[in-house]
Amino acid sequence: MSNEAPMAGGIPAGGNGRDARVAAPMKAVNIILDEHRSLAAVLHGMLYLVRAIRDGKSKPDFKLFGAMVYYIDAFPDRLHHPKEDRYLFRLLRLRHPASGDLLDRLEAEHVAGETKIRAVEAALRRYEHGGPQHFSEFADAVEAYATFHWGHMRAEEEQVLPLARQYLTPADWQEVDEAFAGNTDPMFGAAAGDEYETLFRRIAHLAPPPIGVGPER
Ligand SMILES: [Fe+2]
Ligand SMILES: [Fe+2]
Secondary structure: OOOOOEOOOOOEOOOOOHHHHHOOOOHHHHHHHHHHHHHHHHHHHHHHHHHHHHOOOOOOOHHHHHHHHHHHHHHHHHHHHHHHHHHHHHHHHHHOHHHHHHHHHHHHHHHHHHHHHHHHHHHHHHHHHHOHHHHHHHHHHHHHHHHHHHHHHHHHHHHHHHHHHHHOOHHHHHHHHHHHOOOOOHHHOHHHHHHHHHHHHHHHHHOOOOOOOOOOO
């Protein structure tokens, strides 16, 4: 994440931390960890809000939930997972074929994640338009998605990144770093990153403390 302090332990003030892209060798590793932290911050925020509603401490803010679901849906699918699949995973398969099963599973999770976030989106729509009797279905979908995505990110951080550090060549890292810094494909470039940074900041400004700086509810 960028060097700005997190907001009260919640969504970091500095957006999705893309400033870290000016960092050292293997900067792709820092970018991946940054992007995971941004996603985790929004997931934690959603869980916090869901639990506050369940405990009767908060009312639903559907605009905020909608922005959070959109971010969790669009950011990994458009920016994060394609870079992992096309660069990091492809090169790791090549240099260390024994990682094939692990990478097969993680690539399948990239596809499955799209279906799972669709379920959260549909549950949110039913809760918004169908009323409080649909709250527990929405809460369960958020909890299930967060558990799924944390497991996915943990496997990448604890298994894939150490293997990549071990087996990728300096030329491989140069290719992966370029891709993650947004220099390879316009789809991954500054404009795409800026869109998510803006959305991330919007979420932080809509969300109430302690997860953001928005109004108390
Ligand atoms: Fe992934
Ligand atoms: Fe990832």
